[in-house]
Amino acid sequence: MEPRSYSLIITISKRIDSLVSVLGVLKNHDAVITHLESRPSRTPTDEDNEIDYFIQFSVLSDFSPDTFVAILQEFVVSASLVSGSEPSSCLSDSTPWFPRSIADVAQCCTTLFKYGSELTPDHPGYGDKEYQVRRKEIAVIAKRYQYGRPIPRMEYTAKEIETCFVCLKCRGKIFSSQVKLYPTHACKEYNKHFPSLFSECGYREDNIPQLEDVSRYLKAKTDWQLWPVIGWISARDFLNSLAFRVFPTTQYIRHHSKPFYTPEPDICHELIGHAPLFCDSAFAQFSQEIGLASLAISDEWIDNLASLYWFTVEFGLVNEGGSPKAYGAGLLSGNEELQYCITDCPERRLLDIGEIIVTKYPETGLQPLYFVASSLEDMRDQMSAFSKSIPRPFCVIYDHINQKVEVQTAVV
């Protein structure tokens, strides 16, 4: 019999006897370990008492993966087993390119889809030479960014800080009025993590936080990181980046003539709307599940996942004791819609991923329809199950120790 090779990714307790038990299961199957790595676990919980192991081993071909995993379940928090080496038949010339390791995400984050420093007539900053020169200066930082290096620091002008946080029309404080809504309108996970960004990352009314500081904080919390981009990247590139726990992030500020409106994401939206939820392990896992599901799928399915992203990560609500609360970044970074979304005006339906992916939505203005998750954990679990139904000629599994995806014909 020819030996077969397997890759096993497990999360276990730091207790020595957990590792001994796993090694005992391998020994009982006459496995030969060919590679073993470990690191402190950052997923799926916030607990600091677990370790991830990546183990490659070979066994004789009568080995039963199902039985092996069933025995392992007694000793591990989670386990993923993939078989053998990558099957060459599952990738063809028609398979869309997709990043295989986190370094490949550079290709996703540098291919501009829209805006950037060259603005179109529908943008409030179109025709403002000073604003466009500034956008080019900020774009240079994103263009020069290299994975593994710190994100260069930005010095924001007083005008940019004011645009971000102060309403030029009424001189009222946008940021502070937004913060006042969170206890009653934002989900409990947002309210749990948002204060820590003040103490750890420089969130203040008179300061625009640095991407590097926020990225480092998220990395320590849930292994997510920010990657500066010069403008809109395509839906495929954006979603593919999420597979590696990378969030492509803009650094520029909306145009000062319309502080309440931006046709594109800007740093205010990214840091106030998105960043706090990435501290939550269930939301972090849900976001990565969308990313993993997006690798190498058809353009039609990319559109479906873009809808899912819109109705959840951007405009999602979650039920808390019978009341809807916001977790979507588009809501949390917009004062008017944050107040509107929990009133009786819009329609609200229970989260159903199968329904969401075929539901149309307006890209501007208040949303007429929101989907309400029963919990962020339930949403994560629904996505994990749903992703298995997406047509793709192979499976992918994320090796979070080496930050790369394994492509296999079957996942146990």
Ligand SMILES: [Fe+2]
């Ligand atoms: Fe967003």
